[in-house]
Amino acid sequence: MDFSITEEQSALKDVISRFIDNEYDFERRMKIADGDDAFNQEVWNFFVEQGFTAIPFSEQDGGLDGGNIEIMLIMKEIGRGLVLEPFLENIVLAGGILKRLGTVEQKERWLSEIINGEIQATVAFTEPQSRFNLNDIATTAKKQNNQFILNGKKSFVLNGADADLIIIPARTSGSQSDTHGITLFGISKLTDGIIFNTYKTIDGHSATEISITNLEIATDCVIGNVDEGYECLEETIDEATLAICAEAIGIMRSLHDKTVEYSKNRVQFGIPIGGFQALQHRMVDNLMACEQSESLLLWAIMTDQKNKRKSKKAISGLKYQIGTAGKHVGQEAVQLHGGMGISWELDIAHLFKRLSALEILFGNADFHLQRFINLSES
Amino acid sequence: MHTNFTPEEQNFEQEVQTFFKDKYPSDIKRKQDYAIPLIKEDFIRWQKVLFTQGWAAINWPVEYGGTGWSTVQKYIFANEMAKANAPAIVPFGLGMVGPVIYTYGNEEQKQRFLPDIAASNVWWCQGYSEPGSGSDLASLKTRADRDGNEYVLNGTKTWTTLGQMADWIFCLVRTSSDVARKQEGISFILVDMKTAGVSVRPIITIEGDHEVNEVHFEDVRVPLSNLIGEEGKGWTYGKVLLQHERTSIAGVARSEYRLNRLKDKIKNANMTQPSLQNDSNFLRKIAALEIELKALEYTELRTLAAVSVGKAPGPESSLLKIRGTEIQQCLDELFMEAAGYFSLPYVPNQYSLESKEINHVGFGSDSVSSLQYFNNRKASIYGGSNEIQKNIIAKHVLGL
Known part of the structure; x- marks a missing residue:
């Protein structure tokens, strides 16, 4: 039994932590969020230079052979700093699909470029009707001669407007909710036949609605086998879920720390409000919510990844916890800050909004509690 | 990792x-x-x-x-x-007074008491709470006045678990009232329950059982040699002991055992109450509890990992106590819910005689579920109530 991290992991944590403290303060973050661009290219270049973008890939693929622990360390800091740059979309989502199923040629064409920061990428994992069900795919891909013709709609495509590569799951056989019959396609943004409707999201990020009409795709853009993309999609989304849970914990801890600090300085009725027992107990509840969430994150990370049922179940347990405990900590932090908690100018509001978005992303608490039950041994 | x-x-x-x-x-x-x-x-x-x-x-x-x-x-x-x-x-001897004696007692006391505690030859109980001192333990009033080479004890201790079975009691008593803080002037004294002036009266608790007692001291004469450590330092010794107590009452492993029994009950419900198997609300409550318990298991492991590299279990043990007892009580509720109508018969002794098993009411231990539920409301009250634990965390962890 050992909960310690290695020296290399500790060094990685220090690099990103220092960057957040020294070069990504709240003011700069808000400037990026309010700007026309979805993220800041200089910051992304820094991520590339530091090797963050190479972490979860094998040496053979040009990566650093890191795993979930490294991703966790980075994502916690990304949470604390409210980082807008598309680490999740490029590295965990698109990179996650490519590292699992990409051919040597596809990895050279796309994955290397993602690691080098030459291209932006994402995965279009949801559709207007599918809510949190990854297998609910109405977008069709019909084989015609030597190519596929795609038609359909994809919703909430994160980093979609900037993505040079969009990985699109489409239905090549079966009915709308079958897990079999889903094929993954790598598509260049500049292709004719796609219409984008891009918007900012409540948390300062940006996303795109995509309409696809008679889009012609060459067969060498199929990632993995035809009809057999679902397992890879689910595994990748699970890994991404783990990543955003770490991000959420970074946010929860930040909200908790800032709330305790505020309660020591804010004086009402002649004493700091942190002296009131009614508020003290609520802050203790927040601390416990943070610790319990951290514990489940460690459980999910240490669960044997080879036992797929168990590792999926652990991730759903964790996401349920983040959905419930995260909501609690977020709402309480705002409440304890009083009017300041609902002011745009304070970071509390923006931490709360990102946390609220993460509760929904990849499935809310209700969805994951049901999935946890379904994955239990019968 | x-x-x-x-x-x-x-x-x-x-x-x-x-x-x-x-x-x-x-x-x-x-x-x-x-x-x-x-x-x-x-x-x-x-x-x-x-x-x-x-x-x-x-x-x-x-x-x-x-x-x-x-x-x-x-x-x-x-x-x-x-x-x-x-x-x-049973914690009072092996878990509580033993560690206090080997940590703060003198050589003679160690030799006299420890072997019998280890071998369970002598049965102990705990004299901390008083009718007027619950959460505010340091306000205790039982007095021990010096008279020659003896202390004379007067006062009442309460909620004394299994006191009716005990041979000895360890007490926090007031040896001085002339103090700046009420935590001072408290001493840790051992009393033989057979001493003249000690009397035990049962307290029947909510489920109808006799588990706790009041212990009265009326001019009870105890040799000075029964004082552990220094006179007036009892509060410090007692606090160390409470931290031991808190970690153990989290009861993570036992809750895991009970959760599995509850799941077995549902798995086998097709023979008894089939509708329970398809009650999705109930299944969701169990799943949510399982997740919370898994989190606590890892919180405990993290605490253990810290302890094993030499860090003391600090105020975090309060967190384990709070969540651990909340989970226990939630399990109690779920067992009672699962029993349905059969949680209602009050037949506490129906399993005591094996021959009567054939006539018992309800499935398995259904009829005991309510007794367990009522009895275990104590878990969030004893060992320093959960609100006291939150005070401790607020002060020592959050610095409020």
Whole structure:
């Protein structure tokens, strides 16, 4: 039994932590969020230079052979700093699909470029009707001669407007909710036949609605086998879920720390409000919510990844916890800050909004509690 | 980062499993499974089995007859004990007064008391709470006045668990009222329950059982040599002991055992109450509890990992106590919900006689579920109420 991290992991944590403290303060973050661009290219270049973008890939693929622990360390800091740059979309989502199923040629064409920061990428994992069900795919891909013709709609495509590569799951056989019959396609943004409707999201990020009409795709853009993309999609989304849970914990801890600090300085009725027992107990509840969430994150990370049922179940347990405990900590932090908690100018509001978005992303608490039950041994 | 055991630890786990399989008396197991209250003879017989194996004084140093186990070994043992549904060691002697005596007592006291505690020859109870001192423990009023080479005790202790079975009681008493802080002037004194002037009166609790008592002291004369450590320092000794108590009452392993029993009950419900199997609201409550319990298991492991590299279990033990007892009580509720109507018959002794089993009311231990539910409302109240634990965390962890 050992909960310690290695020296290399500790060094990685220090690099990103220092960057957040020294070069990504709240003011700069808000400037990026309010700007026309979805993220800041200089910051992304820094991520590339530091090797963050190479972490979860094998040496053979040009990566650093890191795993979930490294991703966790980075994502916690990304949470604390409210980082807008598309680490999740490029590295965990698109990179996650490519590292699992990409051919040597596809990895050279796309994955290397993602690691080098030459291209932006994402995965279009949801559709207007599918809510949190990854297998609910109405977008069709019909084989015609030597190519596929795609038609359909994809919703909430994160980093979609900037993505040079969009990985699109489409239905090549079966009915709308079958897990079999889903094929993954790598598509260049500049292709004719796609219409984008891009918007900012409540948390300062940006996303795109995509309409696809008679889009012609060459067969060498199929990632993995035809009809057999679902397992890879689910595994990748699970890994991404783990990543955003770490991000959420970074946010929860930040909200908790800032709330305790505020309660020591804010004086009402002649004493700091942190002296009131009614508020003290609520802050203790927040601390416990943070610790319990951290514990489940460690459980999910240490669960044997080879036992797929168990590792999926652990991730759903964790996401349920983040959905419930995260909501609690977020709402309480705002409440304890009083009017300041609902002011745009304070970071509390923006931490709360990102946390609220993460509760929904990849499935809310209700969805994951049901999935946890379904994955239990019968 | 991993939670694997070393080969040595795996061997130890095997050894412990074999022990529980071979040495845990089946009649006591039956009582445990049907939640039949154990009598003193049961406790003692079981603890002597542990003592013979050398596994009674888990936390004690080897020199006093302890195991000398690592943190991980203690964790493995607690887990296996819960899985076997074996009775927890009654804490007052081995878990509480023992450590105080070997830490703060003198040589003569160690030799006099520790061997009998280790062997469960002498039964102890705890004299802390008083009718006027619950959460505000330091306001206690039981007095011990010096008279020659004796203390004279007067006052009342309450909520004394299993006091009716005890041979000795360890007490926090006031030896001086002339103090700046009420925590000063409190001393830690051992009293033989057979001493003239000691009387025990039962308190019947909500479920109808006799588990706790009031203990009265009326001019009880105790030799000065029964004082542990220094006069007036009892509060410090008592606090150390409470931290031991808090970590153990989290009861993670035991809750895991109970959760599995609850799941088994549902799995087998097609024979009894089929609608329970399809009650999605109920299944969701169980799943949410399972997640919360898994989190607590890892919180405990993190605490153990910190302890095993030499850090003391600090105020975080309060967190384990709060969440641990909340989970226990949630399990109590779910068992009662699962029993439905059969949680309502008040037939506390129906399992005590084996011959009557054929006529018993309800499935399995259904009728005991409500008694357990009512009885265990105590969990969030004792050991320093959960609100007191939050005060401790607010002060010592958050710095408020």
